[in-house]
Amino acid sequence: MARKRTIDDIARLAGVSKTTVSRVLNNKPDVDPNTRERILRIVKEEGFVPSATAAGLAGGRSHLLGVLVPSFTWPMIPDIVCGIAETIGNTAYELVLYSLNDKTRENGEGDIIDHILSTNLVAGILAVLPGQSSKFVIRLHQHGFPVVLIDDQDDPPLVPWIGADNQCGAYDAVKHLLALGHRRIAHIQGPMKYVCSRERYEGYCQALREHGIPVEPTLVIEGAFDTASGRDAAQTLLSLPEDQRPTAIFAGSDLMAYGVLAFAEEQGIDIPGELALVGFDAIGSSALVRPALTTVKQPFQEMGQRGIEVLLSIIEQSDQQRFNVRSGYARDFMRLSRANVDEPANAPPLRIRLATSLVVRASCGMRQRSPFSSIKSVSR
Known part of the structure; x- marks a missing residue:
């Protein structure tokens, strides 16, 4: 050979x-x-x-970019990585993927950070949904390492950050249900320790307040962003006395909405005839469930694209001013971005909130004919 x-x-x-x-x-x-x-x-x-590694060594800078992701089984990860790969394909860089799987978490996420720092293999890191692991990623930033976060759980004060406009997305979803005539709208929250869950709840409250509708504590239940918690929340909500039951449910994630669909099917409750339903995320399978789920679309692919663009801007800037992420890259990048950027004068780290969009499908139904539904009694 x-x-x-x-x-x-x-x-x-x-x-x-x-x-x-x-x-x-x-x-x-x-x-x-x-x-x-x-x-x-x-x-x-x-x-x-x-060789990308050899080229980096010869030129004094790596041409590899690290992407830190949670489990590849998370439904939004493929779309984010697709956006990353599409943008990387137009550059001289290549990707190195680091996964925070269960084994990694058991052994300690900090080990990956130590590995990244010690090997000097990659020029920068794009951390996708690091969640509780973000404290380790912040360590990279504190060592002067180019880092960008795509996150919806925490909002670190020092690191360039990209996320969706969760509050506006939730507001649009509830406004849509209000426009259809619903007044008793329940909300299944995500875990309230997460920023995105609190923002989605605030969007829900904002839409109700604008219509003079008080938020009823009995119609708000905290879930866990999974199907099981959505089903449990639906059982609780639909077991309320008939005049207190919701006519519509806004679930804080598509997976929790699937739990509502499952419980409704078990109980013979017609969606959307007796109960309207809206989710959040617009993962691919939401167009395939029956009825197809109305949901708030997060721009996952664009998040990946913007994340890499910001990271490359930081790396290019570091060639002129060693790892100074508080300088002109934000101004340069804003010309490329359609996003709303919140950049306080005394805290330059970049904040990009990408717009969401409401995808209307069959699960929210037509306009309500009466203020209350005819949902039958539900057995526990």
Whole structure:
């Protein structure tokens, strides 16, 4: 089997130094055009594929970007990674994926951070939904390492951050139900220790307040962002006395909405005929359940795209001003972003909240004919 060509081979065949080959491969200036053409021709003829790691070492900077993700089974991760990969494909960088799976959490997330710092393999880290692990990611930032967060659980004060406009999304969902004539609208919250759950609850409250409708504690139940907690919440809500039951439910995640669908099917409750339902996230399977779920779409793919764009801006800036994430990259990036940016004058770290959109499907139904539904008694 033929030996794989190295950068030393290309330099020897072209009659130039390894540094000159490296400059050509990295599109650096100050290389004679004829020399550049000769090197590129030899690279093509020899089928040479440069190593991203070697290129980084030769140029003094890695051309690998680290992406830290939770379990790959989370339904939104594929869309976020798709946006990341699409953006990376237009650059000279490649990806290294780090996963915070159950084994990693058992052994300690800090071990990954120590590994990243000690190996100096990647030029920066995009941390996707790190949640409780964000404290370890902040350590990277404190060491002067380029870091960007895509998060909906915490809002670290020092690190560039990208997320969805949860409050506006929830507000739009509840406004839609109000426009359909619903007045008894229940809310199944996510865990209230998370920022996104509190923001979605505030959007729910805001929409009700604008219509002069008080928030009834009996219609608000905290769930766990999973199907089981959605089912339990639906059982509690639909076991209320008939005149106190909701005619509509706004679930803080699609998975919790699936729990409502499951319980309604068990009890013979028609959705949307007797109960309207709206979720949050717009994961792919929500278009496939029956009835198809009305839901708030989070721009997961755009989050990945924007996250990488911000990270690259920080890295490029660090070439001129060593890891100074408090300078002009935010201004430069704002020209590329359609997002609303909250950037306090005394706290420059970038905050980007991407707009959500309401995807209307069958589960919220048509306009209400009466203020109360005819939901039958529910057995526990």
